[in-house]
Amino acid sequence: EAQVTQNPRYLITVTGKKLTVTCSQNMNHEYMSWYRQDPGLGLRQIYYSMNVEVTDKGDVPEGYKVSRKEKRNFPLILESPSPNQTSLYFCASSLSFASGGNEQFFGPGTRLTVL
Amino acid sequence: ILNVEQSPQSLHVQEGDSTNFTCSFPSSNFYALHWYRWETAKSPEALFVMTLNGDEKKKGRISATLNTKEGYSYLYIKGSQPEDSATYLCALTYFNKFYFGSGTKLNVKP
Numbered sequence: 001e002a003q004v005t006q007n008p009r010y011l012i013t014v015t016g017k018k019l020t021v022t023c024s025q026n027m028n029h030e031y032m033s034w035y036r037q038d039p040g041l042g043l044r045q046i047y048y049s050m051n052v053e054v055t056d057k058g059d060v061p062e063g064y065k066v067s068r069k070e071k072r073n074f075p076l077i078l079e080s081p082s083p084n085q086t087s088l089y090f091c092a093s094s095l096s097f098a099s100g101g102n103e104q105f106f107g108p109g110t111r112l113t114v115l
Numbered sequence: 116i117l118n119v120e121q122s123p124q125s126l127h128v129q130e131g132d133s134t135n136f137t138c139s140f141p142s143s144n145f146y147a148l149h150w151y152r153w154e155t156a157k158s159p160e161a162l163f164v165m166t167l168n169g170d171e172k173k174k175g176r177i178s179a180t181l182n183t184k185e186g187y188s189y190l191y192i193k194g195s196q197p198e199d200s201a202t203y204l205c206a207l208t209y210f211n212k213f214y215f216g217s218g219t220k221l222n223v224k225p
C-alpha cells in the first residue's frame with residue numbers, strides 16, 4: 001500500500017530533551033516536506049526537500065533540523081524542544097515539485113507536547 | 116511569504132444544501148493551487164490541483180474553479196452530505212514551497 005508513515009504518533013516530552021520524529025514514504029517520491037498545524041494558523045511549512053541531500057527552510061524552520069540521506073526517509077529533529085513547539089506535525093511527499101503541480105500525500109500526523 | 120485567505124472560517128449547513136467557499140490570494144504570484152480535504156483525526160487528502168486561469172475540476176459532487184487574474188478559487192459542494200463534514204484547505208505553491216490557508220470547517224447536519 002502506498003503510504004507515508006510517521007513515528008511516533010503521540011509524544012509528550014520535556015523542555016530540552018532532544019527528539020526525532022521519523023517520516024518514511026514508499027512511493028519513490030522526490031519532494032518531501034514537514035508542516036506544523038496550530039489552531040487558527042493552518043499548515044505552516046517547516047522544511048522541505050527536493051531530493052536526496054537537498055533540503056531547505058520553509059517558513060518556520062527555527063528550532064528544527066532535517067536530513068535526507070535516503071530518498072524514502074525525512075526525519076525531523078528537535079535538538080532542544082521548547083513549549084512553543086507543542087503542535088501537530090505532518091510529513092508529506094509528492095512525486096516531485098514540478099512547478100507545484102503534484103498533489104501531496106500526508107502522513108498520519110504526530111501530536112507533540114513539550115512540557 | 117504568500118498570504119492565502121479562506122472564507123468563511125466555518126460553515127454549518129443542512130444535509131442536501133449546496134455550499135461554496137473561497138480561497139483568495141495575490142493574483143498570479145504562484146505556480147499552482149491545491150485543494151485538500153481534512154477529516155477530523157485523519158490526514159489531509161488532495162482533491163484538486165489547478166494551474167491555469169479558468170481551470171475547472173470536478174470529482175463527484177465537489178467542483179472547483181480558479182481565477183488567477185482576480186486571485187481567487189471557489190470550491191463547490193452540491194447536495195452536501197454528512198460525510199462531507201471536514202476542513203477544506205487550499206494551498207499555493209511558489210518557489211519550491213507550499214503556502215496554506217487556515218481552512219474552512221464544514222459541518223453538515225443530517
